[in-house]
Amino acid sequence: MTVDRARELFGSVAGVTVTAGIASVVAQVAPEHWEGAARFAKDTLGCAFFSFLTAIDWKADGLEIVAWVDNLDANLSIQLRTKLGAGQIACASLTGVYRGADWMERECYDMFGVQFAGHPGLRRILLADDWEGHPLLKSYAVDTPHPPYR
Amino acid sequence: MPEVRALDYHGSERLTMNMGPQHPSAHGVFRAILTLEGETVVGVDAVIGYLHRCHEKLAETLAYVQYPSIASKTDYVAAMSSELAYVMAAEKIGQFEVPKRAQYLRVLMGELQRIASHCLWLGTWCMDMGGALGGGATIFLYCIRERELVLDLFESLVGARLLYGFHQVGGVRYDLPEGWTTQCRSTVDLIEQRLGEYEAMLEDNPFFTMRTKGVGIVSKELAQDIGISGPLLRGSGINFDLRRNQPYSSYEDFQFRVPVETDGDCHARYRVRMVEFRESIKIIRQILDGLPEGPISSRPGVKSLAQVKVPKGEAYARVEGPRGEVGCYLVADGTNKPYRMKWRGASFSNLAVLPHILPGCSVADVVAIMGSVDPVFGEVDR
Amino acid sequence: MTAFTSLPAAVQALIMGSAVLGAVVGILAYVTLLERKFAARLQSRIGPYRVGPHGLLQPIADGVKLLLKEHIEPATADRPVFNLAPVVFLIPCLLMFGLIPFAPGIGVADLDTGVLFFLAVASMEIVGLFMAGWGSNNKYALLSVMRAVNQIISYDLPFLFAALVPVMLAGSLRMSDIAVAQQGLWFIAYPVLGQLAFIAFILTAVAAENRAPFDILEAESELVAGFRVEYSGMKFAIIQLAEYAHVLGASFLGALLFLGAWSGPGPIWLGPLWFLIKALFVFLLLTWVRWSFVRIRVDQILRVSWKLMLPASLLLLLTTAAVIVWRTPHA
Numbered sequence: 029m030t031v032d033r034a035r036e037l038f039g040s041v042a043g044v045t046v047t048a049g050i051a052s053v054v055a056q057v058a059p060e061h062w063e064g065a066a067r068f069a070k071d072t073l074g075c076a077f078f079s080f081l082t083a084i085d086w087k088a089d090g091l092e093i094v095a096w097v098d099n100l101d102a103n104l105s106i107q108l109r110t111k112l113g114a115g116q117i118a119c120a121s122l123t124g125v126y127r128g129a130d131w132m133e134r135e136c137y138d139m140f141g142v143q144f145a146g147h148p149g150l151r152r153i154l155l156a157d158d159w160e161g162h163p164l165l166k167s168y169a170v171d172t173p174h175p176p177y178r
Numbered sequence: 179m180p181e182v183r184a185l186d187y188h189g190s191e192r193l194t195m196n197m198g199p200q201h202p203s204a205h206g207v208f209r210a211i212l213t214l215e216g217e218t219v220v221g222v223d224a225v226i227g228y229l230h231r232c233h234e235k236l237a238e239t240l241a242y243v244q245y246p247s248i249a250s251k252t253d254y255v256a257a258m259s260s261e262l263a264y265v266m267a268a269e270k271i272g273q274f275e276v277p278k279r280a281q282y283l284r285v286l287m288g289e290l291q292r293i294a295s296h297c298l299w300l301g302t303w304c305m306d307m308g309g310a311l312g313g314g315a316t317i318f319l320y321c322i323r324e325r326e327l328v329l330d331l332f333e334s335l336v337g338a339r340l341l342y343g344f345h346q347v348g349g350v351r352y353d354l355p356e357g358w359t360t361q362c363r364s365t366v367d368l369i370e371q372r373l374g375e376y377e378a379m380l381e382d383n384p385f386f387t388m389r390t391k392g393v394g395i396v397s398k399e400l401a402q403d404i405g406i407s408g409p410l411l412r413g414s415g416i417n418f419d420l421r422r423n424q425p426y427s428s429y430e431d432f433q434f435r436v437p438v439e440t441d442g443d444c445h446a447r448y449r450v451r452m453v454e455f456r457e458s459i460k461i462i463r464q465i466l467d468g469l470p471e472g473p474i475s476s477r478p479g480v481k482s483l484a485q486v487k488v489p490k491g492e493a494y495a496r497v498e499g500p501r502g503e504v505g506c507y508l509v510a511d512g513t514n515k516p517y518r519m520k521w522r523g524a525s526f527s528n529l530a531v532l533p534h535i536l537p538g539c540s541v542a543d544v545v546a547i548m549g550s551v552d553p554v555f556g557e558v559d560r
Numbered sequence: 561m562t563a564f565t566s567l568p569a570a571v572q573a574l575i576m577g578s579a580v581l582g583a584v585v586g587i588l589a590y591v592t593l594l595e596r597k598f599a600a601r602l603q604s605r606i607g608p609y610r611v612g613p614h615g616l617l618q619p620i621a622d623g624v625k626l627l628l629k630e631h632i633e634p635a636t637a638d639r640p641v642f643n644l645a646p647v648v649f650l651i652p653c654l655l656m657f658g659l660i661p662f663a664p665g666i667g668v669a670d671l672d673t674g675v676l677f678f679l680a681v682a683s684m685e686i687v688g689l690f691m692a693g694w695g696s697n698n699k700y701a702l703l704s705v706m707r708a709v710n711q712i713i714s715y716d717l718p719f720l721f722a723a724l725v726p727v728m729l730a731g732s733l734r735m736s737d738i739a740v741a742q743q744g745l746w747f748i749a750y751p752v753l754g755q756l757a758f759i760a761f762i763l764t765a766v767a768a769e770n771r772a773p774f775d776i777l778e779a780e781s782e783l784v785a786g787f788r789v790e791y792s793g794m795k796f797a798i799i800q801l802a803e804y805a806h807v808l809g810a811s812f813l814g815a816l817l818f819l820g821a822w823s824g825p826g827p828i829w830l831g832p833l834w835f836l837i838k839a840l841f842v843f844l845l846l847t848w849v850r851w852s853f854v855r856i857r858v859d860q861i862l863r864v865s866w867k868l869m870l871p872a873s874l875l876l877l878l879t880t881a882a883v884i885v886w887r888t889p890h891a
Contacts (some may be wrong), residue, residue, distance in 0.1 A: 050492055050494055051494070076399070077402045079405055084517075094507070094520075096494060100402070100423075103423055127403045127404055128403055152227075154227035154559055154560075163235055170239055195699050195703070217703075217707075304854055307855060308853065383853065385854050385855070386854055388860050389856055389857065541703070542855075543857065
């Protein structure tokens with residue numbers, strides 16, 4: 029599985045646009061094909077190693093979910109990106125494809141408020157359960173006052 | 179109270195026991211809500227976040243010249259690798275040159291840090307298994323004694339023992355003082371000799387092998403699916419080391435072996451780390467023999483906050499830390515502060531494997547497994 | 561001596577008993593210091609050093625500190641059980657010392673069934689242990705004592721069998737008889753059987769005393785002090801004292817059964833001193849093992865006991881019997 033072969037195969041998947049970028053293969057995926065693209069990366073392209081999943085808040089443009097997976101044997105890295113759209117917070121969950129997405133998606137929910145459909149137990153992971161707000165959103169000020177904790 | 183999920187109680191035989199957050203072997207602040215049936219763990223709910231300081235939000239408010247000293251507080255036991263990931267990401271985006279001497283110094287510090295971190299791992303793991311008032315404490319004190327020698331080296335170089343501010347965008351901040359290389363050589367020789375003693379104390383010890391062989395087996399498939407890295411990945415049979423597969427900072431100039439064990443249990447992970455000790459010593463000797471002259475940074479010393487501006491772009495820099503893949507995903511927007519920084523902590527992904535391997539073990543095994551996973555909660559919670 | 565023996569027997573027993581008790585408690589305090597210094601040397605450090613010259617006043621400082629500490633009692637603990645447990649734990653551990661003859665004629669009670677009674681009393685500590693774990697109303701304590709009861713019961717049997725080998729060699733359960741029978745040759749020097757029995761004794765003693773590597777009772781790294789977790793202040797001090805008393809008692813038994821008790825060069829009144837030195841030697845053996853090995857899991861401990869130690873010690877006992885019968889000339 030070489031880089032060129034991977035780009036060729038991936039480009040032919042519905043909803044995926046292969047662009048240039050910081051990984052061997054950078055794929056811009058439409059939100060409805062998110063899980064399908066990840067499954068393709070794992071099954072066909074052999075990327076079984078799940079590195080991380082996170083989100084970027086582009087303010088007016090909305091959230092973008094970024095995931096990074098690797099094929100360790102072929103030394104191939106794939107960056108999967110999907111733009112959720114302005115004001116949208118729903119995204120498909122990758123826990124059915126990669127078990128490591130479990131905690132990563134919980135953190136994404138905790139920090140950005142993204143609702144992952146199909147996640148077995150989406151609850152806060154780093155912050156306390158009664159925390160209000162999602163800190164990493166650009167609309168959340170750094171000095172947001174919060175009640176002192178016992 | 180976090181809701182306990184997917185646990186069904188059949189009758190009154192199940193005991194819910196809380197391990198942590200204050201617990202001698204929690205390795206920091208970690209709460210595991212164990213459901214026990216007798217001595218066997220049948221369910222585990224891992225609660226983290228006690229050390230959450232939101233580094234990712236903090237990085238958006240700090241300039242590129244300010245953050246490296248803070249980056250060391252994520253994996254505070256291996257501060258050098260943490261800082262390196264951040265500055266490498268910034269350098270990748272801005273295409274900043276790093277002089278050869280600086281690259282070699284970075285590798286040197288990274289490998290010394292690996293030795294110090296593994297010393298702490300071995301000591302605390304044996305202490306978890308042997309008790310603070312027992313045989314474990316003996317090995318703990320020996321390992322700490324060795325770690326102190328390495329920390330002395332860091333202190334004479336940087337001025338700090340645990341959290342350095344050694345890296346900067348474009349190179350490093352400090353150069354080796356007089357006599358440092360001689361001290362380094364003698365320290366490394368001493369550690370290599372003492373390593374033999376620890377192996378002798380543990381390898382042939384049937385108590386140790388009883389506690390670690392066959393305990394906490396992580397299959398190859400599970401390892402990759404979760405995304406665990408470092409000695410855990412190599413202990414499960416996957417031959418992947420960022421230093422060799424995706425070399426950074428001149429690692430391709432050095433000869434070293436990457437240990438791989440196939441068993442996937444605690445003993446395999448222990449063997450991997452013990453070999454890594456020796457390989458780090460080999461790399462250090464190669465560096466000391468061939469350290470080039472030259473500048474230690476391609477950028478001048480820090481004088482103002484606006485000094486380093488990284489152009490628009492993004493990068494993901496990965497470093498092979500002692501615990502695994504430490505990564506920094508940086509999105510820059512042309513100013514002197516990042517737009518978004520995601521810290522991929524090795525221990526966060528490593529710890530995520532616990533709910534999958536703990537059910538079925540006994541309580542004593544939980545402790546042995548946690549020690550062999552070697553989490554540092556600065557990295558888990560950030 | 562004649563002034564002493566002319567007193568009524570009850571008063572004699574009282575004086576002897578108090579003297580032994582006082583001496584034992586004093587020795588126990590300093591045995592803790594000995595252990596700490598020994599452990600420190602093993603770990604390339606010094607141990608208690610500041611309190612008094614070379615830390616010699618450390619046990620006194622510890623005792624005073626524990627006396628002054630607050631008695632914390634969990635609100636949901638079972639009060640009578642919780643409060644009585646340290647005492648119930650302490651009594652058998654100190655009672656053991658009443659059965660040991662420190663020199664010919666000196667000792668509180670030298671019973672005909674000495675060794676058996678000693679071992680029976682020693683295993684009664686389990687009751688106090690369980691009371692402590694149960695009364696604390698704490699899951700860690702409960703888990704730890706359940707393991708402990710399991711372990712102590714499993715190891716008391718091979719302990720008994722290993723202790724019975726010198727009894728068979730001496731031909732009597734009476735402790736002073738066993739000591740006298742070693743005048744010529746210490747039982748540890750008895751070819752093969754003596755050494756094997758001593759090794760078996762030490763191994764099972766380590767387990768029956770809850771010393772590492774078999775110290776799952778306390779297992780700080782898992783169970784945070786186990787059954788002692790809710791105790792503080794003087795109750796904790798009593799539990800500590802009882803534990804060390806138990807270990808020291810087993811060491812005295814070992815010295816008596818295998819190392820010749822009070823026999824040693826010099827006049828007969830140096831006998832108790834030699835006895836103490838031998839007991840401390842056995843104690844240091846147990847301590848050395850404690851500070852060198854990691855702990856093993858409880859199911860592995862029990863497996864070693866039932867599948868290895870019990871058959872082995874039983875076999876040793878039967879072999880000893882066979883050897884004795886073979887070597888005794890028939891009348």
